[in-house]
């Protein structure tokens with residue numbers, strides 16, 4: 256039941272994408288998302304889709320891993336599409352009913368948004384599937400470093416995220432344990448109405464919360480005992496290595512962005 | 523008094539919002555290289571005492587805690603004291619900070635600002651020393667309890683501490699995990715000559731130490747070698763501690779007029795002694 260969580264689901268491998276620096280991957284993703292909203296030119300969309308397919312092939316991760324992640328997102332995407340059908344009132348009417356009218360503009364607008372969301376989700380999962388959570392947070396911390404000068408606590412943010420990721424499996428294990436213990440006492444999580452099933456989870460969440468606070472306290476003491484005093488004067492055990500392939504990838508995505516701007520302004 | 527790593531003088535302490543004293547006029551001197559077991563019932567103040575050794579708690583006006591010549595009251599010394607006195611806690615799941623064994627072992631070194639090249643060497647050394655070679659990249663949830671605690675000890679050892687404090691580090695482990703950890707602690711003590719302070723209410727474990735300190739309601743009520751402590755029936759009863767099986771066995775053997783010297787307090791020593799007796803017969 257809990258195996259469906261995809262956060263931090265890393266699939267080990269030796270592909271080109273696996274070997275890339277997490278900073279480069281994050282930069283590419285950022286460029287990809289930002290410029291995707293710049294232009295609606297078909298040629299640009301074809302380029303974006305080609306890039307997604309290219310990355311997908313280079314990562315060499317079986318398609319079924321994406322399906323898991325996309326299942327929930329698909330709901331959101333469908334919902335946005337349908338919302339656009341009803342809300343956007345542009346172009347000639349396509350379908351007129353006594354209750355509502357659907358315009359062609361709504362269909363194209365909805366399709367654009369759905370397509371954009373879909374390739375963004377695929378791109379983003381490509382990154383989480385090929386990067387360990389540690390590398391991801393490390394990359395984030397390094398990329399955010401310039402904001403540190405503006406008073407953003409970059410080290411603390413990245414550190415919090417790393418600890419949260421570290422404890423996800425532990426908490427899942429614990430949840431499973433509590434569920435089993437409650438089931439042994441006659442609780443039922445799989446039958447009955449939705450409301451009943453939600454109610455059955457209350458006795459699971461409460462011990463989980465109590466235990467988590469205890470954990471947080473213990474962890475804070477352990478960290479202090481080990482001399483943790485924030486990011487200042489700290490050295491790093493993990494080092495990131497920027498390779499030519501990283502430069503190449505970022506350049507590729509920058510060119511894609513430039514093409515997006517070009518199609519927007521001149522075509 | 524340069525040969526004591528721990529000097530605790532007149533230490534009393536009350537937690538905020540608490541009625542009773544958690545520590546009452548504790549005095550304890552521990553020379554370098556000694557293995558001390560602190561024992562006592564739940565709530566007798568053992569963990570509180572340990573927290574003072576690591577400057578996690580600071581004595582108020584009267585008492586003093588001096589670790590390797592550094593007073594924990596001096597603010598500038600605290601990080602150094604934490605480096606000298608490394609601590610391992612009870613719950614194996616709540617003290618691993620990093621997502622893999624090697625990252626966690628490196629955590630203390632990172633905090634101390636140790637340069638990368640040196641860090642890599644020290645991390646690997648400690649991992650090897652604690653018999654965790656090959657598990658460097660394992661995540662905490664894929665380690666056994668014993669392995670997690672050994673990883674925690676490796677993290678402590680990487681700091682090259684002079685004093686290693688284990689606060690009930692074995693109490694949540696199964697017997698094999700417990701044996702693993704104790705075995706490693708013994709090795710550390712023999713090879714590194716590290717001062718060790720173990721907190722435990724398992725007297726079998728305490729029997730391995732050079733010295734046992736018995737606590738009750740925040741006070742030290744007994745202090746001596748295992749043999750001296752185990753002889754005092756009243757003391758053990760007062761502290762609600764159960765004598766180890768092996769000590770009971772030695773007592774019954776003595777009743778049967780088998781000649782067993784005072785120093786024998788562990789199973790291994792008893793077996794060795796009995797074998798020697800058999801040869802002379």
Ligand SMILES: Nc1ncnc2c1ncn2[C@@H]1O[C@H](COP(=O)(O)OP(=O)(O)O)[C@@H](O)[C@H]1O
Pocket residue numbers: 537538540544562563564565566567568569570571
């Ligand atoms: N954080 C705290 N706040 C208030 N009282 C505490 C706290 N920690 C421990 N105590 C109290 O101090 C006493 C000693 O506790 P502790 O040192 O944890 O004992 P031990 O480790 O021997 O079981 C107990 O009575 C306990 O309830």
Ligand SMILES: [Mg+2]
Pocket residue numbers: 568569570689690
């Ligand atoms: Mg305790």
